[in-house]
Amino acid sequence: MIKHKVAFLGLGLMGGSMTANLATKDYEVTTWNRTKDRPGVKIAVQAGAKLAASIEEAVQEATIIFSCVGDVPDVRSVLLGDRGVIKYAQPNTLVVDMSTIGSEAAKAIATELNSQQIRFMDAPVSGGDIGAQQGTLTIMVGGDPADFEECKPLLATMGKSITLCGSVGSGQAVKMCNQILCALNLVGICEAMQMAKHQGIDPSLIVKVCGTGAAGSWALNNLGTKIIDQDYEPGFALKHIIKDLRLVQEINQSSGNEIPGTQLSDRLFKIAAAMENGKAMEQGTQAMIRAYLQDSE
Numbered sequence: 559m560i561k562h563k564v565a566f567l568g569l570g571l572m573g574g575s576m577t578a579n580l581a582t583k584d585y586e587v588t589t590w591n592r593t594k595d596r597p598g599v600k601i602a603v604q605a606g607a608k609l610a611a612s613i614e615e616a617v618q619e620a621t622i623i624f625s626c627v628g629d630v631p632d633v634r635s636v637l638l639g640d641r642g643v644i645k646y647a648q649p650n651t652l653v654v655d656m657s658t659i660g661s662e663a664a665k666a667i668a669t670e671l672n673s674q675q676i677r678f679m680d681a682p683v684s685g686g687d688i689g690a691q692q693g694t695l696t697i698m699v700g701g702d703p704a705d706f707e708e709c710k711p712l713l714a715t716m717g718k719s720i721t722l723c724g725s726v727g728s729g730q731a732v733k734m735c736n737q738i739l740c741a742l743n744l745v746g747i748c749e750a751m752q753m754a755k756h757q758g759i760d761p762s763l764i765v766k767v768c769g770t771g772a773a774g775s776w777a778l779n780n781l782g783t784k785i786i787d788q789d790y791e792p793g794f795a796l797k798h799i800i801k802d803l804r805l806v807q808e809i810n811q812s813s814g815n816e817i818p819g820t821q822l823s824d825r826l827f828k829i830a831a832a833m834e835n836g837k838a839m840e841q842g843t844q845a846m847i848r849a850y851l852q853d854s855e
Contacts, residue, residue, distance in 0.1 A: 574598020
């Protein structure tokens with residue numbers, strides 16, 4: 559088996575732990591992050607990753623390059639910018655973007671990288687900071703089957719469920735569907751919690767009882783107790799789900815598909831994010847409950 563030299567670009571809430579999982583499996587990992595004082599940088603370096611001063615330094619000897627950053631402009635800057643991967647990666651290097659950017663952006667980036675003999679897969683993830691820390695992420699991949707098989711052992715250090723969904727862009731397509739499910743699930747959880755309170759029922763019973771039945775979900779079991787405890791620390795921040803739902807709505811607007819449930823969840827996330835003069839944007843998605851509590855806050 560080839561022991562790849564790995565670069566990982568983007569050491570945020572997710573990327574730091576994902577890099578650490580690669581490093582602890584004895585992969586030679588060089589990392590880069592735009593801001594050097596982030597907690598994720600410390601997590602990666604403590605696990606054995608080498609911190610590079612530039613993208614050039616991080617990727618020039620890598621055979622596989624992972625990126626996990628924010629929105630479409632961020633990914634394009636890191637991969638295609640004047641000082642991006644496209645300028646410094648060696649021919650035949652495999653670039654795997656694990657951000658959430660939508661299918662069309664992934665396909666466009668693949669085309670530009672391919673023109674320089676650089677391979678590309680999209681591999682967005684689900685599972686939040688807990689999944690990143692524990693190496694149990696769900697990873698949705700779009701790309702060439704041979705590239706997928708080459709990269710799968712590395713993906714297995716970061717995720718538990720790893721699926722090739724189709725050609726480039728297919729991973730992003732499945733992730734968009736995933737975000738609809740996550741967003742609407744939180745609407746149901748928040749409304750169930752509120753109804754429990756109005757009926758004089760301890761909301762923790764909703765997690766304990768409903769979490770074992772047909773209404774059970776990852777979100778109920780992992781975010782339900784945080785909602786009860788008013789713990790809004792981010793495992794996945796409001797600003798990120800709002801960005802993802804923007805992509806979802808753009809896709810559906812172009813196809814004429816109606817998604818009223820998604821539009822409702824987007825509105826509720828935005829109400830919560832606007833609190834504290836917009837500082838709440840950094841809180842976790844479970845802070846949606848604040849949209850229901852706003853009159854009492």
